[in-house]
Amino acid sequence: MSDEAPKKGHGLRRKLVVGGVATTAALGLAVPVAFAQESDDAPTTEEAPEPDGDRAPFQRLVDEGVLSEEQATAVHDAFEAAKEGNEDLSREERQELKQSVLDGLVSDGTIDEEEAQAIEDARPRRGHHGGRNLDTVAEVVGIEPDALRVLLCGTSSPLPHPTRAKPCVAIFAGGRFYAVDVGLGSWNRLAGWRVDAGRLGGVLLTHFHSDHIGELGEFDLQSWVAGRPGPLPVYGPPGVERVVAGFEEAYALDAGYRTIHHGSELLPPDVGRMQAQVIDRSSDPGGDRMLVLEENGLRITAFEVDHAPVAPAYGYRFDYRGRSVVVSGDTVKSPTLVEVSRGADVLVHEAQANHIVALIGEAAAQVGRPRVAKIMSDIPDYHTTPVEAAEVANEAGVGLLVLYHLTPPPPLALIERVFVRGVSEVREDDWILADDGLLVELPVDSDEVVVSQLD
Ligand SMILES: [Zn+2]
Ligand SMILES: [Zn+2]
Numbered sequence: 001m002s003d004e005a006p007k008k009g010h011g012l013r014r015k016l017v018v019g020g021v022a023t024t025a026a027l028g029l030a031v032p033v034a035f036a037q038e039s040d041d042a043p044t045t046e047e048a049p050e051p052d053g054d055r056a057p058f059q060r061l062v063d064e065g066v067l068s069e070e071q072a073t074a075v076h077d078a079f080e081a082a083k084e085g086n087e088d089l090s091r092e093e094r095q096e097l098k099q100s101v102l103d104g105l106v107s108d109g110t111i112d113e114e115e116a117q118a119i120e121d122a123r124p125r126r127g128h129h130g131g132r133n134l135d136t137v138a139e140v141v142g143i144e145p146d147a148l149r150v151l152l153c154g155t156s157s158p159l160p161h162p163t164r165a166k167p168c169v170a171i172f173a174g175g176r177f178y179a180v181d182v183g184l185g186s187w188n189r190l191a192g193w194r195v196d197a198g199r200l201g202g203v204l205l206t207h208f209h210s211d212h213i214g215e216l217g218e219f220d221l222q223s224w225v226a227g228r229p230g231p232l233p234v235y236g237p238p239g240v241e242r243v244v245a246g247f248e249e250a251y252a253l254d255a256g257y258r259t260i261h262h263g264s265e266l267l268p269p270d271v272g273r274m275q276a277q278v279i280d281r282s283s284d285p286g287g288d289r290m291l292v293l294e295e296n297g298l299r300i301t302a303f304e305v306d307h308a309p310v311a312p313a314y315g316y317r318f319d320y321r322g323r324s325v326v327v328s329g330d331t332v333k334s335p336t337l338v339e340v341s342r343g344a345d346v347l348v349h350e351a352q353a354n355h356i357v358a359l360i361g362e363a364a365a366q367v368g369r370p371r372v373a374k375i376m377s378d379i380p381d382y383h384t385t386p387v388e389a390a391e392v393a394n395e396a397g398v399g400l401l402v403l404y405h406l407t408p409p410p411p412l413a414l415i416e417r418v419f420v421r422g423v424s425e426v427r428e429d430d431w432i433l434a435d436d437g438l439l440v441e442l443p444v445d446s447d448e449v450v451v452s453q454l455d
Contacts (some may be wrong), residue, residue: 058072058073058075058076058119059072061118061119061413064411064412064413064414065412065414066115066118066412066413066414067111067115067118067119071110071111071115074105074110075105075110075111075119078101078104078105078110079098079101082097082098082100082101102116102119102120103116114414117417118413118414145443145444145445145446146321146443146444147172147173147323147441147442147443147444148171148172148173148318148320148321148323148324148325148345148441148442148444149171149172149173149439149440149441149442150169150170150171150172150325150346150348150402150439150440150441150442151169151170151171151172151190151193151195151437151438151439151440151454152168152169152170152348152402152404152434152435152436152437152438152439153165153168153169153170153179153186153189153190153436154166154167154168154169154181154183154184154185154186154189154404154436155167155404155405155406155409155434155435155436155438156183156185156211156405156406156409157211157350157352157405157406157407157408157409158209158210158211158407159407159408159409160409161409161411162411163436164185164406164409164435164436165183165184165185165186165188165189165436166183166184166185166186166211166212166214167181167183167186167211167212167350167404167405168180168181168182168183168186168189168190168215169181169327169348169404170190170195171318171325171327173296173297173298173318173320174295174296174297174298174320175199175296176199176200176201176296176298177195177199177200177201178200178201178202178203178204178300178318179200179202179203179204179219180204180206180316180327180329181204181205181206181212181213181329182203182205182212182213182214182215182216182218182219183211183212183213183214183215184211184214184215185215186215187215187218187219187222189436189437191222193437193454196226197222197223197225197226197228198223198226198227198228198229199228200219200223200228200232201233201295202232202233202234202235202293203216203219203232203233203234203235204234204235204236204292204300204302204314204316205234205235205236205237205240205243205314206236206305206313206314206315206316206327206329206330207236207237207307207310207312207313207314207329207330208236208237208239208240208243208310209310209330212330213243213247216234216243216244216247216274217247217248217250217251219232220232220247220248220251220272220273220274221251221254221255221258221272224255224267224271224272225258225267228271229271230271231270231271231272231273231274231275232273232274232275233274233275233277233293234274234275234276234277235277235279235292235293235302236276236277236278236279236314237278237279237280237312237313237314238278238280238312240276240277240278240279241276241278243276244274244275244276245276247274248273248274255267255269255272256269259272277292279292279302279314280312288303288304288336288339288340289301289302289303289317289340290302290303292316297320297321298318298319298320299318299319299320300316300317300318300319301316301317301319301340302314302315302316302317303315303316303317303336303337303340304336305328305329305330305331305332305334305336305337306331306332306334306336306382307329307330307331307332307382308382309382310330310382313329313330313331314329315327315328315329315331315334315337315340316329317340317341317344320444321444321445322444322445323345323442323443323444324343324344324345324346324442325344325345325346325347325348325440325442326340326341326344326346326347326348326398327348328347328348328349328350328384328389328405329350330350330382330383330405331350331382331383331384332381332382332383332384333384333388333389333391333392334384334392337392337396338392338395338396339396341392341393341396341398342396342397343396343397343398344396344398344399345398345399345400345442345447345449346398346399346400346401346402346440346442346449347392347393347396347398347400347401347402348402348404348434349384349389349392349393349401349402349403349404350383350384350389350403350404350405350407351383351384351385351386351389351403351404351405351406351407351419351433352379352380352383352384352385352386352405352406352407353385353386353406353407353408353418353419353420353421354380354383354385355418355421356408356415356418356419357376357379357380357407357408358376358380360372360376360408361373361376361377364376379407383407386403386419386420386421386422386423386433387422387423387426389401389403389423390423390426390427390431391426391427393427393430393431394426394427399430399449400430400431400432400440400449400451401427401430401431401432402431402432402434402438402440403420403423403431403432403433403434404434406419406433406434410433416433419433420433432451435453437453437454437455438451438453438454439451439452439453439454
């Protein structure tokens with residue numbers, strides 16, 4: 001499988017991008033200046049701490065079945081020993097040191113090449129704390145410098161995964177945030193990162209498959225309780241009014257209890273409502289794009305993608321003070337999406353690994369599960385493969401491609417590498433397989449792209 005693995009320095013969580021250039025210097029250690037300013041103890045970029053003393057990364061690889069306990073201990077000890085007397089190395093020298101430690105472990109047989117690569121891929125995910133201060137993360141919608149920010153609050157798909165929430169992309173701009181889809185588990189993610197729910201400006205639904213709408217009631221209720229100033233707008237294709245009415249009805253008794261219990265001053269019933277906003281061609285006739293809203297310098301447009309038989313299904317583009325993000329929603333490889341994404345800083349695109357889906361289908365048929373086999377044979381015709389998503393990103397000339405809505409969601413670091421097979425050949429650089437908590441920041445008046453990972 002070594003020929004399938006991303007080349008060193010490319011892909012997966014290892015690749016963090018600053019100013020459009022992938023750098024090992026940004027391995028989750030670089031703290032954006034904005035955050036460093038927010039906290040006395042947050043290190044500057046130059047002083048960001050090394051994560052090597054932490055055994056957690058290696059333990060996680062044990063949990064994932066990549067390393068044995070003995071290997072994890074040996075690798076951890078080797079890194080600790082290498083640090084002795086090497087505290088003052090430059091970033092590049094530290095990187096070389098890490099590489100030589102791994103090479104040494106391979107040559108003495110402690111680990112093999114694949115395990116070394118898995119350690120390489122895994123390290124930034126563990127190192128991402130980088131001094132990032134949770135209190136400042138909670139203020140992410142309001143801090144300076146002004147930026148367009150993208151936080152992945154759910155990266156899974158209908159198939160189960162122990163830790164990934166179902167699709168959700170939170171976009172922060174102009175002091176508010178907007179959720180593109182609200183899959184199951186995604187509210188818990190945002191709450192865990194202490195995002196200020198009262199700043200939720202709206203929900204944008206791409207379509208009404210259950211994995212995209214499951215927590216609409218929770219987003220409404222929780223942001224109301226947190227002090228949202230008015231009813232929650234919920235944008236989407238025709239049909240959004242039915243979805244909103246259904247969730248409102250399901251949550252009506254609960255909303256009533258809360259107002260009775262806490263008082264209508266704290267929880268005014270009219271503020272707790274949702275407002276369905278149908279987006280259709282009449283919103284902006286002519287051209288591929290439909291206007292959703294314009295406020296506080298943020299312009300959101302919708303466009304049709306191809307997720308037949310689900311129709312219409314939308315993607316969304318966000319433009320804020322010269323920076324831009326496109327979210328694909330669920331679609332096959334879409335020419336409209338290419339057009340709409342042209343020149344965008346970031347494209348967040350769904351990805352379905354059909355080569356893995358086919359294996360699941362074959363296995364299901366062999367063990368007598370024809371329903372699963374049938375579904376696995378049906379779904380390739382309405383999603384985009386990771387390689388196709390890379391082609392879309394190249395054709396559109398976007399800065400950074402973020403793969404999400406992963407089908408099937410990879411259960412192990414090793415499977416992630418199978419999932420993205422072929423992507424590096426199409427797009428060597430500037431792509432990331434997202435995990436929940438991936439944060440991409442686009443400061444205004446800049447072409448910087450700052451990537452980090454929240455727990
Ligand atoms: Zn979906
Ligand atoms: Zn769908």
